[in-house]
Amino acid sequence: MKPKATAASAALLLLPLTGCGSAEAGSGSTVTVTVGYQSKTINTVTAGTLLRSLGYFEKELNALGDGTTYKVDWQDYATGAPITAQMTAGKIDIGSMGDFPLLINAARGKQLGKPTHLVSVTGYNLRGGLNTIVTAPDSKLASIEDLKGKKVSTSIGSAADGTLVRALQRAGIDPAKGIEKLNQQPAVGASALSAGSADALSQFVAWPGLLAYQGKAKALYDGAQLDLPTFHGVTAREDFAKKRPAVLEAFLKAQSEATDYLDTHPVAAAEKVAKATGLPAEVVYLYNGAHGISTFDPAVKPQLVAALKEDVSILKAAKLTGDIDVDSFVDDQYVKKALGPSYAKQLAATPAPAASEVWPKDATETRTFETPAELLTYVAQHKEGIRAAYVPDATTGTLWFADKAVWVADGATLLPFVAPATAQAYVDSHGGARVVTYADALGRVS
Template sequence: MARTALRGFAALLTTVATLVAAVPARADTLRIGYQKYGTMVLLKARGTLEKRLAPQHVTVQWTEFPGGPQLLEGLNVGSVDFGVTGETPPVFAQAAGADLRYVAYEPPAPTSEALVVQHDSTIHSVKDLKGRKVALNKGSNVHYLLVRALREAGLDYGDIQPVYLAPADARAAFERGSVAAWAIWDPFLAAAQKQLHARVLRDGTGLVDNHQFYLATGDYTKRHPEVLEAVVDEIRKVDVDVHDHAEAVTKQVAPLLGLPEDITLLAVQRQGYGAATLSPQVVATQQGIADTFTALKLVPRKLRIDDVVWHPGGSNGVVAAK
């Protein structure tokens, strides 16, 4: 099963090749992968990172991905230097041998992901999912949420029928009734609640932290620690603005996401803000996620998360940032 999971992850290479132009980046280009949520959308729109890096003669190239697993395959094949994902994709990427480093993380946001069902569904508890089809993006943050929610309900992962679909395809399957439930994150979750009147069966409260992680290639952390420090600093500035002015920021973000303001505001309010380098507690939590998937035989070997955490000036050979 572990080999099958990793083969599925590796199969995303073809998808990534269509998303990212196969043109070698210049040495002074920082290639960022982002998704349609979170701080990075606003950072891209504001252009403040480009201004910050201009004195270092570094330009920025942005590529949007449909989910964390696809983004990290971009990092794995050398098309991306830096990106943001949920907590589960880095585990699968590390298991697949990707050269990645955890650079920073955002505070917990457990309500920004959930298992949802149709508003008139006869399913009223996670336990009712036994034998049913559940849509999710394989290897994404909601993969871990689903595992934890099933365990809480006294079910094993094998008790449900996982249907692995990217968000757009999963929504279509959910609307048709081809799946009984959908495990999804914001802003897709907020859109499902507002537009489809989807009912939350279980969100992450008390189950998962749902951290967002900023990641870079190991090679980039060694060669450009000062660039990464600048990136994290600019992310923190946007975080403060979003936290303090959620409604005003929503008006900026909504057109970028192509979503109505009420949906965008709900997603913005549920996100965690305050990027920081990883604490021992966060590393331990992430280690627990990795161990869970190892126990499920979805990854083939025990992983050490601390082996792939960026330690400026430490064991990963990174020169201390100034």
């Protein structure tokens, strides 16, 4: 799943590793390209799940016309750590993972003399909205400050852990001593939250949205409150890239085509990913939809590289890495060549503001509304015909399920928030404003 290299799994990467690179079979006219991906890490789908289902990489390889027969070996992993282990063993050529695991990928590759490089970006959020801290549905915890002395589950070495550490620091809580941190895989943490053995869970896409959708959790802290970018990207072995640049460029062209497909067919893309992963399509769409939390763009933006440099200190504090030369890890020459003149345009592009959106039942397209109140009006009139409704947080812009949002009534204006603390902050600064239930919000527009 997204960025989650635990301390234990990261330590495994220190062991001696041996292996071979791209396998050349038979007479040498057939080359196998091995791609490591994480099917349920839905912000890597343009380099993984969706790309595989569309067959674009195979098509681009066939179009090379160099007399070589190419085969693609797609290897699905639950985390980024084993992808890094296989890459440094020479057994995976191209991999995709979250920002913190990418840094561990860079560190291990350099340490073992098997350097890797960040060659493109998949999904990102410039404010950090891909990570969320959630609590049990009946929890009395209402703010990050309430976590002091509590048990919090996360995956050390992941961006979700980075969000937790930074949020605690901003709240004046020592991340090392102020809470009891449980280093757990997301599924284990989700079970711990449900069982009451964890008071909160800090995790990454798609876990917070999935648990909220299932009614098993509610948001406590929106990662976008940090206003620090988080992203996923594609990493390639340096020796592979130098030996087969045309193959890597074919992959990046295919990734760009998959990105275009996701942008132009967001509902169909969500359904494809849902079918391949078993995740609810409504949850996939929350992150990867037309106005989803994640933006997809292969360009390696300066803001993301700067964020990567900021992340190094979190991994160093967790003793997962030492110093990392981010500039030498980043190598966008291949994606520049693959995308050609469009690269500069994509590099300069900025995400459009999120909008309120409804996915009607049995519909192949969604409906967009200018304001949350307009969405509420539509939902109130079509209560039995709604598959999912999404609204952007009034302060961070993070999309969330309308029925899971914290609603504030400010006169005739209705405003949604992901987390209770941000909603309360608005109420405190706007006389007469107050928190209302979702049912109340619907009643006000009926």
